[in-house]
Amino acid sequence: xxxxxxxxxxxxxxxxxxxxxxxxxxxxxxxxxxxxxxxxxxxxxxxxxxxxxxxxxxxxxxxxxxxxxxxxxxxxxxxxxxxxxxxxxxxxxxxxxxxxxxxxxxxxxxxxxxxxxxxxxxxxxxxxxxxxxxxxxxxxxxxxxxxxxxxxxxxxxxxxxxxxxxxxxxxxxxxxxxxxxxxxxxx
Amino acid sequence: xxxxxxxxxxxxxxxxxxxxxxxxxxxxxxxxxxxxxxxxxxxxxxxxxxxxxxxxxxxxxxxxxxxxxxxxxxxxxxxxxxxxxxxxxxxxxxxxxxxxxxxxxxxxxxxxxxxxxxxxxxxxxxxxxxxxxxxxxxxxxxxxxxxxxxxxxxxxxxxxxxxxxxxxxxxxxxxxxxxxxxxxxxxxxxxxxxxxxxxxxxxx
Numbered sequence: 001x002x003x004x005x006x007x008x009x010x011x012x013x014x015x016x017x018x019x020x021x022x023x024x025x026x027x028x029x030x031x032x033x034x035x036x037x038x039x040x041x042x043x044x045x046x047x048x049x050x051x052x053x054x055x056x057x058x059x060x061x062x063x064x065x066x067x068x069x070x071x072x073x074x075x076x077x078x079x080x081x082x083x084x085x086x087x088x089x090x091x092x093x094x095x096x097x098x099x100x101x102x103x104x105x106x107x108x109x110x111x112x113x114x115x116x117x118x119x120x121x122x123x124x125x126x127x128x129x130x131x132x133x134x135x136x137x138x139x140x141x142x143x144x145x146x147x148x149x150x151x152x153x154x155x156x157x158x159x160x161x162x163x164x165x166x167x168x169x170x171x172x173x174x175x176x177x178x179x180x181x182x183x184x185x186x187x
Numbered sequence: 188x189x190x191x192x193x194x195x196x197x198x199x200x201x202x203x204x205x206x207x208x209x210x211x212x213x214x215x216x217x218x219x220x221x222x223x224x225x226x227x228x229x230x231x232x233x234x235x236x237x238x239x240x241x242x243x244x245x246x247x248x249x250x251x252x253x254x255x256x257x258x259x260x261x262x263x264x265x266x267x268x269x270x271x272x273x274x275x276x277x278x279x280x281x282x283x284x285x286x287x288x289x290x291x292x293x294x295x296x297x298x299x300x301x302x303x304x305x306x307x308x309x310x311x312x313x314x315x316x317x318x319x320x321x322x323x324x325x326x327x328x329x330x331x332x333x334x335x336x337x338x339x340x341x342x343x344x345x346x347x348x349x350x351x352x353x354x355x356x357x358x359x360x361x362x363x364x365x366x367x368x369x370x371x372x373x374x375x376x377x378x379x380x381x382x383x384x385x386x387x388x389x390x391x
Contacts, residue, residue, distance in 0.1 A: 007364065008360070011360045011363040011364050011367070012360065013359075036371055037364075037367050037368070037371065038367075040367040040368070040374070041363060041367035041370075043370060044316075044319065044363075044366045044367060044370050045363075047312055047315070047316045048316070048331070048335040048336075049335060050312075051313065051316060051335075051336065053221060053225050053336075054224065054225050054228050054234075055221075056220045056221050056224050057224070057234065057238055060216075060220050060224070060238065060241070060242075061213060061217055061220065063238075063242065064213075064220075064245055065209075065213060067242055067246065068209065068212075068246065068249065071246055071249075
């Protein structure tokens with residue numbers, strides 16, 4: 001026996017047209033299988049519609065608040081670790097970029113630096129010799145000029161240090177400010 | 188079963204909760220905890236797992252509150268989260284072997300024997316219904332629950348389960364057919380059992 005479209009109608013939500021209803025009745029009168037299914041579905045449907053709401057367990061809201069607080073703490077910890085991790089990665093990346101450049105730049109930079117320091121030092125020494133000669137030929141008492149020459153020597157030393165630092169700075173600016181030529185590979 | 192009524196304060200709570208007010212979100216949990224828990228309970232069949240799933244649902248809602256579209260009913264949005272979460276759980280459960288007793292601890296014979304007669308009858312009916320629902324595929328079960336317990340329309344179910352309306356219709360049709368067939372099979376088994384028992388009594 002043909003069960004379609006009766007089974008479709010049996011499990012459909014929409015109400016049947018009068019002619020469909022009549023056809024359905026006629027089919028059910030003949031078909032035991034469809035009749036049984038109709039009866040079974042009616043009982044299941046009744047249970048579905050009659051089923052009670054299960055009460056929410058006591059303390060559900062309080063337990064959720066605790067869970068939310070735990071979740072928030074976990075999220076904050078994760079954010080902190082993510083920030084720390086990113087900072088660490090950034091530092092490592094920066095170091096990985098800078099260290100080879102510093103290492104490759106050091107030998108020539110050091111040579112230039114040494115030359116610069118020696119030059120400044122010799123100029124300062126010449127200046128000091130000139131000042132000392134000038135003071136020796138002066139008619140002023142020696143004692144006072146001795147103190148002044150010490151002061152000038154100290155100033156010369158400080159100038160040497162500052163000049164050395166300046167040379168380092170200049171070498172660094174020259175070295176890292178200069179664009180590096182392409183080393184080949186993929187573009 | 189009536190659909191949960193829309194609370195006029197709901198929009199205010201949602202706005203405040205989205206701005207980070209936990210008390211406002213607490214009121215949302217209080218207002219929608221019942222329907223969400225019920226859906227999880229019907230889907231999973233276990234009170235402990237249902238509570239865990241309901242709480243996970245609210246956590247997901249909390250995390251995604253800024254993505255909620257106020258044009259949509261909040262109850263439908265949260266039920267969609269709950270049903271999808273339960274469908275995922277059921278799929279994971281299928282991959283792990285769990286003893287039947289662990290899945291249904293509230294159905295122990297001791298519980299039933301202590302219950303009053305009316306509760307016993309109700310519990311039996313509930314048990315039968317839950318067993319029938321357990322036979323359905325996860326999404327079919329979700330469609331049936333959303334339709335019969337939460338009174339959602341086809342289009343709302345479609346939106347909740349990320350299906351087309353015609354897919355919802357065909358899933359519901361298939362689920363109803365399967366429920367009816369299972370019910371008939373149960374009745375037939377019960378009849379056979381009774382007949383054999385009667386025969387055994389007659390012989391003795």
